[in-house]
Amino acid sequence: MTKTSAPALGVATVADRQHTATALTRRARASRRDRSQSWHRNRSNEARKGIAWRTLIAVIVSLIVIFPLYWMCVVAFSPRGEVFEPGLHLWPSTFTFENFRNVLDQYPVVTWFGNSVVIGVFVTVLTVTVNLLAGYAFAQLRFRGRNTVFLLGLATMMIPVQAIMVAQFKLVVGVGIFGTYWGVILPAAAAAFGIFLARQFFIGIPGEIIEAARIDGAGHIRIFLQVVLPLCKPLLAVLTLLTLLGSWNDFAWPLTALKNNDLFTLPIGMLYLKNQTAPDYNSIMALALISVLPMVILFLIFQRYFVQGFTRTGIR
Amino acid sequence: MKFSKKRSAALIGMALAPALTLSGCSGFGGGSGSGGGDSGSLTFTTWASKSEETSFTELVKKFESEHKGVTVKLNVVPYQQMFSNIDAQLSSADAPDIFRVDYGNLGVYSSQNQLLDLSTYFDKDEIATFNPAMWQAISYDGKPYGVPHQTDVSALLVNTDLLTQAGISVDSLPKTQNDAWTWDRFSGVAAKLRASLPNDKYPFVYNWQQAGAPRWLSWLFQAGGNLIASDGKTPAIDSAEGAKALDFTKSFFEKNWVPPTSSVKSPTYADSLFSEGTAAMGFLGSFLVPDLASLAKFNWTAIPLPTDKRAATDLGGNALVVTKATKNPKLAATFLKFMVQADSMSTFCAATNELPTRTDLSGDKIAYQVRKDVMPVFVGQAATIQPSDVKQLTSPAMSAINTALQDQLDAAFISGQSTGNTLTNLTSAVKEASR
Amino acid sequence: MSIMTVHGPDANASGPRTTRRDVRLTESLVGWGFISPNLILMVIFLFLPILWAIQLSLQETKGFGTPEWVGWSNYVKLVTDPVFWQSMGNTIVFTLVTVPIDLAAGLGLAVLFNSALPARGIFRTIIVLPMVISGVASGMIAMIIFYQSNGLINKILVAMGLSPISWQSQGVPAMISVIVVAIWLRVGFNMIIYLAGLQSISPELYEAARIDGASRWQQFRRLTVLLVGPSTFFLLVMNVIASFQVFDLIFVMTGGGPGNSTSVLVTYAYRNGFQIREQGYGAAIGIVILIITLVFTFIQWKTSRTRDLVE
Secondary structure: OOOOOOOOOHHHHHHHHHHHHHHHHHHHHHHHHHHHHHHHHHHHHHHHHHHHHHHHHHHHHHHHHHHHHHHHHHHHHOOOOHHHOOOOOOOOOOOOOHHHHHHHHHOOHHHHHHHHHHHHHHHHHHHHHHHHHHHHHHHHOOOOOHHHHHHHHHHHOOOOHHHOHHHHHHHHHHOOOOOOHHHHHHHHHOOOHHHHHHHHHHHOOOHHHHHHHHHOOOOHHHHHHHHHHHHHHHHHHHHHHHHHHHHHHOOHHHHHHOOOHHHOOHHHHHHHHHOOOOOOHHHHHHHHHHHHHHHHHHHHHOHHHHHHHHHHHOOO | OOOOHHHHHHHHHHHHHHHHHHOOOHHHOOOOOOHHHOOOEEEEEEOOOHHHHHHHHHHHHHHHHHOOOOEEEEEEOOHHHHHHHHHHHHHOOOOOOEEEEEHHHHHHHHHOOOEOOOHHHOOHHHHHOEOHHHHHHOEEOOEEOOEEEEEOOEEEEEEHHHHHHOOOOHHHOOOOHHHOOEHHHHHHHHHHHHHHOOOOOEEEEOOOOHHHHHHHHHHHHHOOOOOEOOOOOOEOOOOHHHHHHHHHHHHHHHOOOOOHHHOOOOOOOHHHHHHOOOEEEEEEEHHHHHHHHHHOOOOEEEEOOOEOOOOOOOOOOEEEEEEOOOOOHHHHHHHHHHHHOHHHHHHHHHHHOOEOOEHHHOOOOOOOOOOHHHHHHHHHHHOOOOHHHHHHHOOOOHHHHHHHHHHHHHHHHHOOOOHHHHHHHHHHHHHHHOO | OOOOOOOOOOOOOOOOHHHHHHHHHHHHHHHHHHHHHHHHHHHHHHHHHHHHHHHHOOEEOOOOOOOEEOOOHHHHHHHHOHHHHHHHHHHHHHHHHHHHHHHHHHHHHHHHHHOOOOOHHHHHHHHHHHHHOOHHHHHHHHHHHHOOOOOHHHHHHHHOOOOOOOOOOOHHHHHHHHHHHHHHHHHHHHHHHHHHHHHOOOHHHHHHHHHOOOOHHHHHHHHHHHHOHHHHHHHHHHHHHHHHOOOHHHHHHOOOOOOOOOOOHHHHHHHHHHHOOOHHHHHHHHHHHHHHHHHHHHHHHHHHHOOOOOO
8 A cells, every 4th residue: 555545544644644744843853953963962871771671661561461372372282280280380391282182072173163264254244345335325425314324323333232132132033043154144244333434434535536437427336346446455454354353253142143063153162161061271272272373363464454443443 | 455356355265165164054044943844853952061972972873773764963052051042942933852951940941831741652650660759850730841861969079188188087988878977077077177278278169159059958958948848839948947058058168168269159160179179078960970080180989968957969960851842742752762761871871970860770780981989879869869859959930049049149158148138038039939 | 533423525416407416316326225235234133123122121031931011120120139230330340440541551551662662563563462362262361360279370479478369259359350351452452542643743742842851751741641632532432332341251251250249231131131031131231231332422422523533
């Protein structure tokens, strides 16, 4: 994405603005440089000390934050029962894959993983599609009732699923999709979050581009598909990643809407392991690692888009 | 942009293809409840431990091979979701043909007219092969609404290593009901253990966590008390016996005899605390024996529960029931009969360390595969269940009372609610529930 | 970041006068067509259940069999139910503790990572990473760390000669354990929002302050805190909502216990609706949650209209 392309996501806008701001600053600074330079030199020693201190704090904080994830790995690779044995072990006494073998042998983990993928992909494709369409309409089309509908969506955006869970559950049972993938996918796709993200993005698209296409005789659908969509790849990336993450980690609703072991997603699978008589925490951590890893990898690859998305929507 | 449309489409395709194959694409279909009315198929929903699941699978296979053309779909779900699932499926006429239910929950379904009356499928002689108390447990208004598939009771499991360290000789431990400890003797042992154990270990742990709250009633029964009077409605817990049982059990927490994390609403079950060595003794059901045998890294044995006015234990175990809406009532009843015939029951109990409900399998007729030595204690303990206990434990009000027991006992043990208030609250909860 | 403002662009339909009405009509049709897939999903799976929940809250139902109309009695029960009020109180306590800590820690970390540091990117990544971990996985990890009888923290405390803490048997430590994990999950989010806010502040201002002889602390208090105000407002809203809805962590870690000391409104609604066959009562608690959420959304919307959010 180049700086000059559609001033799209807020982050980009912020960056652009900052750009202008720094340009102004630079000019101002140049005029004062002489005055402040010696002052800077006096402080450079102190600055170095400051960096050292700050680095130390950063290291400590990072260690604290990363530790739970490290501990998950330690438990996942330790021999069974070692975590709760007396005595402090901060790393596995012997490094073992036994827990992974156990959990894969005894439980349909591969199926659960597959279910998470299938549900995640369907939720994502469906949600992103309908959100893009709606977001575009709210941003670039004028029609009667637009603001009313938009406000209605806004108002319900923050409602926690538990507030209407009983009724939603009865509904899903009533329409016959209880205990199927659809029972999880469709209610998840009804969320309004993405609409606002999409709308915000589309507002940034200059009306002239659309107008020009219209004068060329293009219909609304063609404009959307051929003119607008190619401009919104960053939006697509953000929306896709966030929706996938939300679906992958979703717990309360799938717990309620799925009934069969062979359709469970990974979070429900973890709960299933925990509720076994004599729960095996090593296996649970092995499964936790399996379930966390795909999102961690995606995060590390597409970090920029995740961060943009978080910044925009305040997910979580 | 880092990834093109084509590449992301390919990525999605790559991710989806194996996933769809793995999950068999079955998840998009409609409700799979009643097996689509196919005359030769049944669905059977249950929760199960590992050894139970293995046995269920084997028995289902055997049934299918004996009845050509019949398929039984076994669906194992987590216990926590079991009944909210079943409730939902019942309300949407999508229930499985057969499901497993504990004796406490069975009353809710039979009293709400959700289960198939099995009267016509069992004659007098067949009924007579079951332990009368267990047959009573599946009956409502004099009609059977299921078959008693297995039972299990709690006994006291002891970590003999820790007891020996505390100077309690293993030879002095009771072996049969006749020499069971009294409450006083039990208190003496607990106090002795408390004195010898380090702070982070505890004399014992009791299995009243979560839905296990009614196991507290064993203390009430031992004290000679009752929860509900013999008319099946009037609360009887606010009594001298009730106060005695509650005071005694409250004192476990006050005296630090049980781990503070082992109260009624704790998410940690008693068996974990015993098997990891935090508690020296554990009140545990026989169904945990296979797990303990593989997990516990110490020597342990089983002894009878302590007694006061009388001996008593909890009524564990489960029934198998047929839903009223099943399209194959006859086949479902045949399956139930198969599951409780002597050889099936014997196989199941032997593999899972559970107790049979048939009188012809009583005593030592089951060839338990694991820790055969401790099983006679459980068998002996099961004989302490009296018909009046069964009647209370299987009352249709029991599932609502269970909730009240969890709340009230936890308040008494953890939040310092007085014995008087707790009994008063329980009394009104029983009244409310049996309305 | 004004996701809460409603003012679309002026679609400049400046065609020839004669066809203007037709253009408008088509645009209306197209507009409704574009929003209809999302709208239909929302009507069926959101608006309909809200109405249904109101109906359910006036009934008593076990989940199967015929429900019974009971009028307002579920709401009457709410008012007199100590566990409901305790859950309400716990929700408030949880929110009041987590939100300020989240904000303060987020801002502190943002300032730290906005300054010159080696390997800044790696540090930032680490702090943000917990955000992609599911509530269930976090809860499971936390359970083994806070496990009372011989979990990691208590083992460390004992090894240091201190006494272990009753994470699972006493209300206050149990609440603290949940709060700690919630903050762990969320602090990264606070940090990146504040980072975005900090980066839009002109360095010039700091330079001016420095020349005026302001100490670092004064710069922070007088400049930074003031200038990230819009971010703070946005984060306040987001954190309150997230705290109000905390479910997965509590469900996995404490189940609302010990006693009811970590029971919050959403877990209590779930318990009634799905664990103890009190669906009508569960729905009534849900309606209370719904009303609180709507009131909060409304206040926030009113405020954000008069106040530009982060951007």
